[in-house]
Amino acid sequence: MALLRNVPFASILACMVISVISMVFRGRVAKVLSYLLSTVLLAASIALSWYFLQGNDAFVFTMGHFGDPWGNELRAGLLESVMASAMCLIVLAALAGGSYMIRSEIPDGKKNLFYIMADLMLAAVMALIYTNDLFTSYVFIEIATISAGGLTMSRQNGRALASSARYMIMNLVGSGLCLMGITILYGTTGHLLMGSLQSAVHSLFENGSYHLPLMASLILLTVGLSIKSGLFPFHEWLPDTYSYGVTAGSALLSSVISKGYIFLLIKLYTRVFGLDLVRDSHICILLFAFGTMGLIIGSLRATQATDIRRMVSYSSIAQIGYIYIALGLGTQEGVIAAVFHMLVHAFGKSMLFLSSGALIQASGGASDFISLRGSARRDIPAGVAFTVGAMSLTGVPLLGGFVSKIYIAQAAIARGGLYAVIVLLGLAASTFLNTLYFLRTVITIYRSDTDAEAAAHAGLVNSLFLCAMVILNFALGIASRPLYNALLSGLNMFI
Amino acid sequence: MSRKAENWDTSWQKRAADWLRDGTDALDRAMISEMTEAPAVAPEDVPGAADVFEKKVQEDHEKENAIYQTLHERTMTRGLHHARILYRVLSILVCVGIILSLLHAVMEMPVFGSPDSPVVNDVSRRYIEDGLKETGAVNIVAGMILDYRAFDTLGESTVLFIASCAVMILLRRDRNRSGELEKGSLPEDRDIIYEPHFDPILQKSAAFLTPVILLFGVYVVLNGHISPGGGFSGGAILGAALMLFRNAYGVKNTRRFFTSRTFTTVVFLALLFYAGAKSYVFYTGGNGLESGIPLGTPGAILSSGLILPLDVCVGAIVSCTMYTFFALFRRGEV
Numbered sequence: 001m002a003l004l005r006n007v008p009f010a011s012i013l014a015c016m017v018i019s020v021i022s023m024v025f026r027g028r029v030a031k032v033l034s035y036l037l038s039t040v041l042l043a044a045s046i047a048l049s050w051y052f053l054q055g056n057d058a059f060v061f062t063m064g065h066f067g068d069p070w071g072n073e074l075r076a077g078l079l080e081s082v083m084a085s086a087m088c089l090i091v092l093a094a095l096a097g098g099s100y101m102i103r104s105e106i107p108d109g110k111k112n113l114f115y116i117m118a119d120l121m122l123a124a125v126m127a128l129i130y131t132n133d134l135f136t137s138y139v140f141i142e143i144a145t146i147s148a149g150g151l152t153m154s155r156q157n158g159r160a161l162a163s164s165a166r167y168m169i170m171n172l173v174g175s176g177l178c179l180m181g182i183t184i185l186y187g188t189t190g191h192l193l194m195g196s197l198q199s200a201v202h203s204l205f206e207n208g209s210y211h212l213p214l215m216a217s218l219i220l221l222t223v224g225l226s227i228k229s230g231l232f233p234f235h236e237w238l239p240d241t242y243s244y245g246v247t248a249g250s251a252l253l254s255s256v257i258s259k260g261y262i263f264l265l266i267k268l269y270t271r272v273f274g275l276d277l278v279r280d281s282h283i284c285i286l287l288f289a290f291g292t293m294g295l296i297i298g299s300l301r302a303t304q305a306t307d308i309r310r311m312v313s314y315s316s317i318a319q320i321g322y323i324y325i326a327l328g329l330g331t332q333e334g335v336i337a338a339v340f341h342m343l344v345h346a347f348g349k350s351m352l353f354l355s356s357g358a359l360i361q362a363s364g365g366a367s368d369f370i371s372l373r374g375s376a377r378r379d380i381p382a383g384v385a386f387t388v389g390a391m392s393l394t395g396v397p398l399l400g401g402f403v404s405k406i407y408i409a410q411a412a413i414a415r416g417g418l419y420a421v422i423v424l425l426g427l428a429a430s431t432f433l434n435t436l437y438f439l440r441t442v443i444t445i446y447r448s449d450t451d452a453e454a455a456a457h458a459g460l461v462n463s464l465f466l467c468a469m470v471i472l473n474f475a476l477g478i479a480s481r482p483l484y485n486a487l488l489s490g491l492n493m494f495i
Numbered sequence: 496m497s498r499k500a501e502n503w504d505t506s507w508q509k510r511a512a513d514w515l516r517d518g519t520d521a522l523d524r525a526m527i528s529e530m531t532e533a534p535a536v537a538p539e540d541v542p543g544a545a546d547v548f549e550k551k552v553q554e555d556h557e558k559e560n561a562i563y564q565t566l567h568e569r570t571m572t573r574g575l576h577h578a579r580i581l582y583r584v585l586s587i588l589v590c591v592g593i594i595l596s597l598l599h600a601v602m603e604m605p606v607f608g609s610p611d612s613p614v615v616n617d618v619s620r621r622y623i624e625d626g627l628k629e630t631g632a633v634n635i636v637a638g639m640i641l642d643y644r645a646f647d648t649l650g651e652s653t654v655l656f657i658a659s660c661a662v663m664i665l666l667r668r669d670r671n672r673s674g675e676l677e678k679g680s681l682p683e684d685r686d687i688i689y690e691p692h693f694d695p696i697l698q699k700s701a702a703f704l705t706p707v708i709l710l711f712g713v714y715v716v717l718n719g720h721i722s723p724g725g726g727f728s729g730g731a732i733l734g735a736a737l738m739l740f741r742n743a744y745g746v747k748n749t750r751r752f753f754t755s756r757t758f759t760t761v762v763f764l765a766l767l768f769y770a771g772a773k774s775y776v777f778y779t780g781g782n783g784l785e786s787g788i789p790l791g792t793p794g795a796i797l798s799s800g801l802i803l804p805l806d807v808c809v810g811a812i813v814s815c816t817m818y819t820f821f822a823l824f825r826r827g828e829v
Contacts, residue, residue: 002782005781005782006778006781006782009774009777009778009781013770013774013777016649016653016766016770017767017770017771019653019656019657020656020762020763020766020767020770021763021767023660023759023762023763024759024763061781062780062781063645063646063777063780063781064642064643064645064646064773064776064777064780065776065779065780065786066629066642066643066780069616069617069618070618070621070622070643071643071644071780072644072645072646072647107669108669109667109669110663110664110667110669113660113663113664114664116657116660117657117660117661117664120653120657123653127650133646133647135644135647136646136647136650139647139650139651139654140650142650142654143650143653143654143657146654146657146658146661147657147661149661150657150660150661150664153661153664153665154664156664161665180597184600184601184604187604187605187614188604188605188613188614189613189614190612190613190614190615190616190618190619191616191618200613204613210603210604210605210613211603212599212600212603213600213601213603213604215600216596216597216600
């Protein structure tokens with residue numbers, strides 16, 4: 001049992017070691033290593049969640065012989081281990097479910113580099129989830145950024161390169177703002193570890209001294225991380241990056257990396273600044289407003305898209321909007337709803353990206369709606385997976401999206417006032433728009449007036465993994481109560 | 496069948512139904528109707544129709560060109576101009592606003608060096624007062640980055656590794672099965688062949704400077720725990736020496752001792768050693784065990800536990816990464 005306390009540290013180190021080993025091998029070995037890595041880490045994270053469900057309390061793991069406030073620390077609780085399990089699962093599903101596309105989209109000599117990027121991305125997300133140290137989180141933000149750029153540009157065509165350049169510029173701005181925020185926080189409190197940072201920040205706030213620098217660092221960190229996760233006014237890099245990169249890479253970017261950043265933001269809000277302080281600082285209102293606008297504008301842009309991957313990308317902006325709305329409520333229920341929606345969006349969106357990739361393959365590589373007509377008849381599992389993903393994100397009962405929308409609405413009603421009105425109206429409008437564009441796509445891919453001969457079939461493994469993800473999405477909706485309770489107790493351990 | 500309104504073809508219901516069914520906008524619909532209906536007019540069937548058809552096409556072309564012309568003029572002259580000015584003014588305003596507010600926030604921060612600022616706390620006190628005793632490193636900075644906060648430094652080395660992998664994805668030229676460079680990445684396609692080679696002044700100075708710089712780099716790396724310096728700065732010096740040599744003597748001479756295989760081997764071994772050694776320390780530290788690594792006499796070259804070998808690893812990674820960046824940007828190959 002005590003051995004399970006090593007899981008967080010071992011997960012991060014294992015990702016790094018596997019990525020270094022992958023460098024000396026060819027793509028095939030690197031692929032097997034990546035699959036093995038994510039499977040083993042998935043098992044370990046589930047075991048760790050089980051350890052916490054037995055009633056064990058959250059623990060701190062000292063990286064070396066110097067604890068808080070001198071050395072580096074990791075911290076694990078139920079919330080972290082559940083997130084880590086979900087992320088490993090998605091990485092495994094995205095790599096295996098997108099293996100056909102990886103084979104065709106990436107040149108042979110660079111396949112192992114692609115898997116190195118995927119392994120290190122997993123390392124970065126694991127570190128962002130587990131770390132208890134601000135500077136460690138910055139280092140791994142850097143790794144996450146570079147790996148995302150690498151995943152995008154592995155597809156060596158002009159559009160992928162241009163969009164990854166755009167991605168890097170916008171995301172480096174975000175990283176820079178985060179670094180400035182961390183620097184100001186360190187220069188004001190003299191601490192980097194979240195435990196002592198929390199007490200330092202709170203005592204400074206009670207004294208009323210250095211109010212302005214603390215606020216500045218809160219704003220810088222918030223803006224930096226929301227640029228990096230694609231919140232509305234900073235979202236322009238997102239559609240290009242998600243629609244022109246490698247298919248599996250888009251699934252990883254939208255489902256894993258952006259969630260890592262949002263999780264870090266949640267951690268900062270709950271563990272460093274404290275929700276009360278964040279609520280009083282009015283930055284929440286900003287997040288709430290941007291989230292609402294992102295919700296509407298992302299959905300509107302998605303209805304105008306004529307390309308399936310662009311449509312899915314714009315829908316990502318809307319879904320990120322949901323998460324920030326829930327976060328912007330500034331209450332504990334809001335945070336849990338945000339985490340729940342993160343999981344729902346991660347599972348649903350990766351499935352949408354992978355299945356739309358398979359549909360595109362089945363239509364001879366064209367991604368516009370006219371070529372995609374009847375593609376679900378050419379690749380039946382992909383069609384089913386796309387339909388289920390669309391249903392989940394629209395909010396059909398029995399699926400995760402429905403439950404998370406209910407939780408967001410409940411959290412808003414509990415907050416009361418104008419918040420409840422805006423959230424309910426926003427949910428109604430975006431559900432209408434979601435239905436509009438997803439229904440249209442589903443009707444398009446099931447049209448029967450085209451030939452049913454597939455140009456290229458995505459293969460058995462991909463279809464199997466897509467089916468597994470369909471089951472997972474249903475599980476997320478049906479077994480939502482235990483998961484919600486787990487997140488609740490995880491968040492209580494968290495604070 | 497349901498009854499259709501008389502103006503069904505132009506009604507909004509028809510448009511909505513079309514959009515839902517086809518997922519197309521007006522332009523797509525026009526293209527589809529042209530593609531599907533144009534052959535129905537089959538110009539060969541009716542005498543004289545060919546001319547009518549062609550004339551129509553020509554008229555359409557002229558109309559289209561006229562629209563493009565006005566649009567182009569408009570955007571190139573007034574529209575673009577106004578948008579550019581607005582964009583610049585707005586960006587300058589936003590930037591100035593952000594700069595001023597950040598400066599204001601920084602002015603409010605604790606004064607640097609003031610004894611009663613909250614930054615003066617246990618953290619820096621222990622680093623400064625107990626650093627030598629606990630890490631064995633005379634250079635406090637080395638003790639901090641390679642012992643107190645070694646996980647961050649492992650992350651930073653990984654940043655270098657992943658950055659070099661990303662540059663390889665972007666710039667490395669791949670050879671196909673028969674060992675030839677793929678098209679579009681031949682040396683002639685790059686401007687490398689227009690650069691001057693084998694400049695005698697450069698060669699003479701490089702012959703004198705390279706060994707000195709290399710030696711100095713090795714000194715900085717090996718003395719990282721005793722004097723200012725360490726893996727990052729020493730590695731940068733070593734990488735600079737490699738670049739100077741490459742510039743002076745060309746790729747053939749450099750390949751005699753540094754190929755992509757060298758890069759892979761060095762980075763592989765250095766990172767694995769770093770991760771392995773530190774895993775041991777993290778494991779023992781996290782589980783409350785003694786690591787049993789001797790710290791030695793402070794000031795001696797063989798002292799301060801793992802800091803010296805880790806400095807060597809970091810130096811190797813930094814120098815190889817720097818040189819590989821340089822080579823990849825120049826030729827697309829190491």
